[in-house]
Amino acid sequence: MICEDPMKPTVAPFPAARPRRLRSTPALRNLVRETTLTSDDLIWPVFVRDGDGIEEPIASMPGVTRRSIDKVVDAAIEARALGIPAICLFPYTDPVLKTSDCAEAWSPDNLVNRAIRAIKSAVPDIAVMTDVALDPYNINGHDGYVVDGEIVNDETVEALVKMTVAQADAGADIIGPSDMMDGRIGAMRSALEAAGHRNVTILSYAAKYASAYYGPFRDAVGASGALKGDKKTYQMDPGNTDEALRMIERDLSEGADMVMIKPGLAYLDICQRIKSTFGAPTFAYQVSGEYAMIEAAAQNGWIDGERIMLESLTAFKRAGCDGVLTYYAPAAARLLNG
Structure with missing residues (x-):
């Protein structure tokens, strides 16, 4: 645990101390800013679908599209030009490929694996992150196998390991297990080592x-209609904070290189507590609902969308995050780059 002496600011009495002096000009504000947001802090989540030349709008996420692989490659090229270091792929799977055994999840030629190869061929220096969970491939929309109404853990982990190795074989740089099954990080790390993927990182x-x-998001990947029940038996209760620390410690001890908190803005206390406790690379996901709320308010003229976008992303950095997964990545990078 990181232990630091509490800060003891010394402030002269007024008028010797006028805090507004350091706010009086842009130059002074820039000099003393404590938290800085740059394009290096961003990971861009991108939705991939089958087809060619397609950019299909997602109604519940204004400005976000499902892209065919050629258009995903274009997005990767755009990301590199904007200084965004990584993109994260999420598939919109054809319903006919969704099965109870989820075998499409580890097919070498599924959408994600084809997209990885295409991106690494065109833009080899950008980091490609993947999602590891069964929900895009599962006929019932869950992140794991369902047996007699129960989302079973150990059988699901076996499937997730196969998915992980297939993505690493395709060229993924960062594996992102989003399933919340117990023991999956250790199993994935062992499998990656055994397969020779020693430098593939895990952002858990x-x-x-x-x-x-x-x-x-569930609309974007086509999981909303398929989902039966809820995910409360494997995802965390929003009222818990100590549990988050236990989960972080577990995943780091099993071989995670980086950790993530999801969702974002409603959980900044968790971000701050995790970073200050473990000091590990810590990320947050500004999820689809957060994005949609900002966009809806901006489109109605109720808020300044650009300012809220940057303010919300800065909040993650201020809370201790090293970076953010956000659908705003290209828009934010354009503004930050001037």
């Missing part, structure tokens, strides 16, 4: 809450 969704903020 270590504290993923059973949140109402995920609705638009």
Whole structure:
């Protein structure tokens, strides 16, 4: 645990001390700013679908599209030009490929694996992150296998390991397990080592809450209609904070290189507590519901969308996050780059 002496600021009495002096000009404000947001802090989540030349709008996420692989490659090229270091792929799977055994999840030629190869061929220097969970491939929309109404853990982990190795074989740089099954990080790390993927990193969704903020995402990947019941038996209770620390410690001890909190803005206390406790690379996901709320208010003229976007992303950095997964990545990078 990181222990630091509490800060003891010394402030002269007024008028010797006028805090407004340091706010009086842009130059002075820039000099003393404590938290800085740059394009290096961003990971861009991108939805991939089958087809060619397609950019299909997602109604519940204004400005976000499902892209065919050629358009995903274009997005990767755009990300590199904007200084965004990584993109994260999520598949919109054809319903006919969704099965109870989820075998499409580890097919070498599934959408995600084809997209990885295409991106690494065109833009080899950008980091490609993947999602590891069965929900895009599962006929019932859950992140794990369902047996007699129960989402079973150990059998699911076996499937997730196969999915992980297939993605690493395709060229993924960062594996993002979002399933919240017990023991999956250790199993994935062992499998990656055995397969020779020693430098593939794991960014674990270590504290993923059973949140109402995920609705638009489930629309984007086509899981909303398929989902039966809820995910409360494997995702975390929103009222818990100590549990988050236990989950982070577990995943780091099993071989996670980086950890993630999801959702974002409603869980900044968790971000701050995790970073200050463990000091590990810590990320947050500004999820679809957060994005959709900002966009809806901006489109109605109720808020300044650009300013809220940057303010919300800065909040993650201020809370201790090293970076943020956000659908705003390209828009934010354009503004930050001037």
